[in-house]
Amino acid sequence: MKLRTLIICTSALFGGCATVHQSYAPDGRVSYNLNCSGLARGWDKCFQAAGDICKEAGFDVLDRSDEPSSTVGGSYSGNRGGMFGAQTSERSMAVACKRPAP
Incomplete structure (x- = not known):
């Protein structure tokens, strides 16, 4: 059961x-x-x-943001203690498919 939970979380x-x-x-x-x-x-x-959604029509990027987020990981027990992990980023983008040329 623990292995299954670990796989899902990962x-x-x-x-x-x-x-x-x-x-x-x-x-x-x-x-x-x-x-x-x-x-x-x-x-x-x-x-x-975006390419999968709009296909050959192409797309326009309307907005884009990239902000650093918290460290992912946890503490470990031992003689030294401390934290381990990696920095993640919150990335988002808004797009709209291009309109066909007249």
Whole structure:
């Protein structure tokens, strides 16, 4: 049971896909809020998700943010004590698919 819990937690922490939420851009186009935060996610995951959504039409980046987040890890017991872990980033991007040329 402990191994199963560890695998689930590790998968959630290091998951490689961007999460996507649909919204609307100020100009009325459908937009997509992409989140590619975490240790194993980077801007490439957001750009890949935007390309998968908009395909050959392409997309416009409406907003983009990258903020450092907390350290992921935990303490360990031993003679020295202390913390271990890695710095994560909160990355998000809003995109809208380009409109077809007239």
